[in-house]
Amino acid sequence: MTPEELEQIAEEERGTQAQFLHRVNVCLAAGCISCQSQSVKDAFDKEIANRGWQRKCQSKGVGCMGLCAEGPLVSTAQGALYQHVTAADAGEILDALDSEPVSRLVCRTDVPFFQRQKKIVLENSGLVDPERIEEYVGSSGYGALMRVLTEMTPPEVVQEVVKSGLRGRGGAGYPTGLKWSTVAKAAGQHKYIICNADEGDPGAFMDRSVLESDPHRVLEGMLIAAFAVGASEGYIYVRAEYPLAIKRLRTAIRQAERLGLLGSSICGTRFSFHVDLRLGAGAFVCGEETALIASVEGKRGTPRPRPPYPAQQGLFGEPTLINNVETYANIAPIIRHGGEWYSQIGTEKSKGTKVFALAGRVLNTGLVEVPMGISLRDIVFEIGGGIPEGRCFKAVQTGGPSGGCLPAEFLDMPVDYESLAKAGSIMGSGGMIVMDETSCMVDVAKYFMDFCMTESCGKCVPCRVGTYQMNELLARITERTATPPDLAMLEELCDLLRNTSLCGLGQSAPNPVMSTLRYFADEYKAHVEEKRCPAGVCGNQAEEAS
Amino acid sequence: MSKLRLATVWLDGCSGCHMSFLDIDDALITLLERVDLVYSPLVDTKVFPEEVDITLVEGAVSSEEDLRKIRMVREHSKILVSLGDCAVTANVPSMRNPFGVTAVCERAYRENVKLDPGIPDQVVPKLLDRVRPIHEVVPVDVFVPGCPPSASVIQYVLMELIDGRRPELSTRTRFGA
């Protein structure tokens, strides 16, 4: 594979696409598939065949279009977006290709949900067929890799990433360029690249969506990273709970290998890179670097103290670069357009865009990509369309079990790493759960503590026993049998876990409790002193179900 | 100088702590020069007095009666001393906790009884679900671990308290001592 050959594939693909007069894109990402979008796609195929339109109209399975709540989603080349499409609608949609769109199915795209987004990571999502490498190549895919291999030195690539200001999208926001340069400088015969696709936060599905919609983008990012740091082997650690993402990644790897974009002597250079999948098996703690490494090595996913950092001593004791899916997905555009371009998006310290999984009590649930620095209000009320059923906004939860719940007073805060941390939450991987007055914040805190307790690996004492004790205390509060000293003990344990736990899971486990204690103290007080749950959540669930 | 009023209370324990208290031997005489023993399983008084300066409590809280009693004792005591491991950690009585009170009663009153088996519902106080150390039920001022704490430790604790000082115990006794 040479740059010329790649360009030829792209040309051919664009030529093939141009032959079709019409195109119907059916979302085949997990969200829409669970609303039977596969049968919609089949219906289009059948209908096109029945009409003998095979050369006129292409029906294509594509990745996520974002508005998961309104699926199955179908888009056409003429620019119409349809929602809640069923197999029975196929004929009508095809009929309308030359005229006005089918009004009863139209999903308006001139609304903030679509207009306020800025797509870099998701630029191909919903447009290309994730199971065909040619489509990715046709939309400039692997061009950045070619450029890196033929025109740049590894230090130049690292420099470009440093310049972009990109920070890790997995949660902590460590500067990606700095991480790359540490691994690049580390001494070692063998170096490894790992892509963390073990999306652990409950309420987050950005990585799943990227892998299902545009897997080659992640591979390209890993390849560029491998070239930059001098690695020749890599692993993608992906959740076993994401069968579709796994399938598409496997296909993508096979295709890239076939085209000589993965494997030995890539592009005729001395650069070789092999990548393999490793399936996560349901352990949130494996999002922590050292635990993830242990898991890739086939062991129990327990973290170990750092230093040494994986950049010096990682997988099999060798220098290892670990980034998450979204981080790698940003690399190709950064190389294509330059670090300078990327650094102009976002805020001073948080550059670029961020993908959020918007869910909970918000009208437009789904996947959104926005520039850093946008306000929470814009995300929740503009893009998200506000709270349904005439209810009131109460809080937004970011960062999952390691994050916090922010009340209305923070709605105008810009969304960036520093602001979120200052407010007592974290950016996290991008889960954003909106809550209204039907949610009890103590119950939410207990939910997260229960999660952390269940996911604690059990290695260090504060996390193993502390999360249990905190969960018990929160249970007593939600059962309204707690006393004021219990609250003091809860705060004491927050401080203990934060400062003495071995890894990030234990250190951040108190965050949901601390943020709710800080902003919703009155709800705790109501449970403890007045023995009542203001939201009417606690203690009623059993009665509701039976 | 008027004498301080001392009480001792026996909850769920083996009475070993009280035995250890008596082991102070001749020092008891010195002690009684400074305090009046106003209530104790060792004396005749049946009613806990209104005002007690120092109360030593032996034993864990196991039954509804223990619970009622310790709350009452707390209310009428200026300084409450958790004496011995049963009071401080729930110790041996707590070994029934992992099994649950029903299983324990079944074993004690039915499975292992040949003559007229049956779980008593009168006279014997009802057992709590869990045996608990005293401080989980009422606030405690001084903790004296040990099984039992030695006579000298008990003597030291009392003399310090009588003299208005806080006893320093960690160098003198420990869990299981």
Add this chain to the structure above:
Amino acid sequence: MTTDFSKPTPPSADKRWRLVDATMRRLGNHSRGLIETLHTVQETFGYLDEEALRYVAISLRVPLSRAYGVATFYHFFTLKPAGEHTCVVCMGTACYIKGAPQLLSALQHDLEIKPGETTADGKVSVLTARCLGSCGLAPAVVYDHDVAGKVSPTDLRERLKKWTRNDS
């Protein structure tokens, strides 16, 4: 019983063990391949039993206790066979605040089992998931292998009825 540590043999003549062997071979019969191999065993047989663990451990030269430690560390692995049908309730945050606890208590109430358990007749297993990543469709449930979104306790009960009626 005494295990022949020098020559691991598959627990039975079942041809499916060849799939397991293939995975181990692909990973160079290296101890690093333990988790991947356990995935294959579970995918093939539905669960990991003691015999399978012993075979895989010895084949990959992994100590028995380590194999057991790994198999029980990861919640995706199960040491017991699942029921005929499985119902996985997503307990992700979005699902939680949109009614997953009510779904779970409906299941517990109707089937009289807790998450992770199977009904006495072996018909239905109830499981929970950390997050299915279908937050846009909260609350989500996986019936056997199909994800269903915006599930209500009524939907759930209908599905249970169908399972128990059709099969009895």
Add this chain to the structure above:
Amino acid sequence: MSPVSNIKTLKIDGKDFSARQDETILEVARQNKIFIPTLCDLRGLSTVGACRMCLVEIKGTAKLLPACVTRVEEGMEVTTTSERLDRYRKSILELLFTERNHICSVCVSNAHCELQSLAQRLQITHVHFPYRYPKAQVDGSHPRFVIDQNRCILCTRCVRVCEEIEGAHTWDVMGRGIDANVITDLNQPWGSSETCTGCGKCVHVCPTGALFEKGRSVAEMLKRRNFLPYLTLMREERD
């Protein structure tokens, strides 16, 4: 590399010390008779940094670091005791007491237990967190030894000594979080283990009464650890 650069100078509790660059803070502290509490650490075994008892403050670092795995650095200023460290260590130890059923008065290791003596040393006279009272197994199937899970603090010394010194890897940890347990082989009765050599090393490195020899009554189980430095020394000689 010149030998000079291998030596680092650091301050521990305000006093100057020098140490080899591959030494940990804990090693330097011990050589100089500075007490830092430990539980999972045992000389001769690998370090895991799990019990968090040896956390120390290091000037210029916001995080507390475990002395057992943190290597000395030039100019490092370490504080081993402070009101805050003391409070955290006590809390962690108390959490251990609440986790399982540590009934010192009837334990084979009474008066010879590291958990118990550390509690006294840290001046713990009671545990202010609620006790958990889990149902824990006692396995007496081995002809010579017993494991009483009630007393286990999951320090994993048994796992490490069995793997690293004996080479049998009979022990490991199963499950996770609060449900984690040490097991032999496929979580089978110890007596039926095919890999256990019966050497008893695990018993003697166990800091509490979780592992003990049969026939020992309350307070009778004394542990011998001297074989560890001996074996380490002899193996160094052989290498």
